[in-house]
Amino acid sequence: MFIIGFVRDMKFPDISGRSVALPRPWPKISAPSNDYGMGEVRYQRNGQRLFFQNLYEIEVQPGDSLSKYSMILYGNFNQIDAFARPKQPGLAVYxxxxxxxxxxxxxxxxxxxxxxxxxxxxxxxxSGAVQIGAGYQDLNLRDAPNVALPSGIEIIAYDNYDFSGAGEYWTTFGNTTKFTDVQSFVQGVLSAASGQKIKLLHIQAHGDSSGIYFGDCGQSIPTYRYPWSAAPNGNYVHVGVFNNYRAEFAKLRPHFADGAWVVFRSCKTGWAQGLLREFRSLWGVNVLAGKGLWNNVSDSNDGDYVIYEKGGGEYRTTTLPWALQHDTLRAKGWRDNPSW
Incomplete structure (x- = not known):
């Protein structure tokens, strides 16, 4: 139904069935907040905000209605058919x-x-609503590649400021380095490399659909932090602030072997398309990340894996290539003893 904007005292039902007065005049666009927060894509109009999680997902809040969403996004109440439900609740929507x-x-x-x-x-x-963040271009599904790593060293860079990170830290062996921010990450990787070329770099940290947390950025539930954890002083890196850290990250580029891989072992970072492309270009490497929740104990992600090849190929796969798994004592044993 077409609704005329100059009708006074217009009311529309919210999800409780009550009639609620709509603002007059119709909301005008307001300035962006530039708050990437926890990776939400945000829209706002006249002080009203709509938060998308995972780029296009809305969790219904008290007082919400489809007409409210339409007003914030389009400046009218007509676009209620722009929203849909999942066919199977509880399963991811791609x-x-x-x-x-x-x-x-x-x-x-x-x-x-x-x-x-x-x-x-x-x-x-x-139609003029301020978008903060970026959309996602879906990638074609392919079989996992048969990765042949170049000669060089494998490094696991991790943070473990909270109990989740600490539990996963104990699965790491070999050439490891702990970081608390971007600078300590870069310096730690350089130190662990000890002048050798890096063939495979694992970055084990917290993440979300827009970026990765290099250290404690205050996003963890306080009770899950170590009691002795210092005040949050890490760096949340997403495509909107990448240039702030470009020079620091660039220090690693000469140290990657030709054909090297970087695996982002952080939750949902596979959705951060622009960020992953930035790392691929800056470091000249192949990049892999997961779109779901990453468990470094089981060495798995509950979503698809996305791959951005150095040569420009971009696709997703359901399997983590064997060569890109942790080079832990357990993995070494499996490689040396295939019958286990």
């Missing part, structure tokens, strides 16, 4: 095949996850 229409637009539920169709389609016509 493309249009994973969603279904909302039959009753007046019946959405607090806590359920909805999806913005134009963002999934990569055709996000938001």
């Amino acid at each position: 493309d249009l095949n994973d969603i279904k229409p909302i039959v009753n637009p007046n019946l959405i539920h607090v806590g359920e996850l909805l999806y913005h169709i134009p963002t999934i389609e990569e055709n996000n016509d938001t």
Whole structure:
């Protein structure tokens, strides 16, 4: 139904079924907050904000309605059909095949996850709403590559300021280095390399759909931090601030072997397309990251893996290539004794 903007005292039902007054005049665009926070993509209009998690996913909050979402994104109430539900609740949504229409637009539920169709389609016509963050271009699914690593050293760089990181730290052996921020990461990797070329670098840290946390940036639940943890002083690196750290990261480029790989062992960083391309270009390496939650104890990710090859190839796979797994004592044993 087309709604005329000059109608006064217009009311629209929210998810509780009540009628709520809509603002007059209609909201105007406001300035961006430039807050990348926990990797949310944010839209705002006239002080009202809409948060997308994982780039196109909305968790319904009390007082929400599809008309409210439409107003924030488009400046009108007509675009309620731009939102959809997952076909199978609880499973990840990657493309249009994973969603279904909302039959009753007046019946959405607090806590359920909805999806913005134009963002999934990569055709996000938001008519002036401020977007903070970047969209995601889905990659073709392929078999995992048969990776042949060049000669050189394998390094595991990690942070373990909280209990989660500490638990996963104990799975690492060999050439390791601990970091608390970007600078200590770079210096630690250089020290661990000891003048050798790096064939494989694992970066083991917390992450989200927009970036990676180099050290403690305050994102962990306080009770899960070590009691002796210092105040957060790490660096949250996403594509919007990459240039701030470019010179520091660039110190590693001469130390990578030709054909080297970098594995980002951080949750959901596989969604951070622009950031992964920046690292690929700056370091001249092949890059792998996961789109789901990464467990370094089991050496696995519960989502697809994305691969950005040095030569320009970009695709996703469901399997972590064997050569890119941790070179732990356990893995060495498996390699030396295939019958185990």
